[in-house]
Amino acid sequence: MSKMFRSWIVIVLTxxxxxxxxxxxxxxxxxxxxxxxxxKDGYVLSIRHPDGTSWREETxxxxxxxxxxxKGTLNQAFEGQGGNLVVIYEAGRNGYVAKYTYDGTxxxxxxxxxxxxLSPKFLMSAAG
Numbered sequence: 001m002s003k004m005f006r007s008w009i010v011i012v013l014t015x016x017x018x019x020x021x022x023x024x025x026x027x028x029x030x031x032x033x034x035x036x037x038x039x040k041d042g043y044v045l046s047i048r049h050p051d052g053t054s055w056r057e058e059t060x061x062x063x064x065x066x067x068x069x070x071k072g073t074l075n076q077a078f079e080g081q082g083g084n085l086v087v088i089y090e091a092g093r094n095g096y097v098a099k100y101t102y103d104g105t106x107x108x109x110x111x112x113x114x115x116x117x118l119s120p121k122f123l124m125s126a127a128g
Contacts, residue, residue, distance in 0.1 A: 042068070053077035063092065078104065 025043040028036040033048035033055075042061035049055065058072035069092035076085045083104020090097050 045072075053079065067093070069093070081105075 025036060025038040027038055028034065033046075033050055035044075035046040037044045037046075039061075041063075042059065045056075045058040045060075047056045054076045056072065056074045058070065061069050063069045069090075071090045072088075074085075074087040074089070076087075077083075078085065081104055083102055085100065085102050087098055087100045089099075
C-alpha cells in the first residue's frame, strides 16, 4: 500500500471518530394539525386534533452520540364524560416514566369488550 493511500485512510477514520452524529428530520407543517420541526440535536413533534380538544407534543434530543431523550405531553379530551386526560412522559437514561391526571365530572368508561370464543374444532384445526 502506498503512503498516500494509508494517510488517506487515517484521515477518513479520524474524521468519522470526531464528527458529531446528527439526527436528520424533515420540516413538515401542514394545515391538518401536524407539525415536525427539526432542531440542532433532535426534533419537536406536534399533533393537534382538528377540533382543538386533543393534542400531543413531543421533544426528542440526542444527549450523547446514539443516545436519545424523549419528553412529551398528551392531552385527550373525553367530551362524553366531561373529562380531560393529561399524560406527561419521559424516556432516556433513567428508563421510561409516565405521569397522568384525569380531571372531569364523570368517570371515563372503557369501550365495550365483546367476549371472543373459539370453537373446539377451530382450535384442533389450528393445532394441525
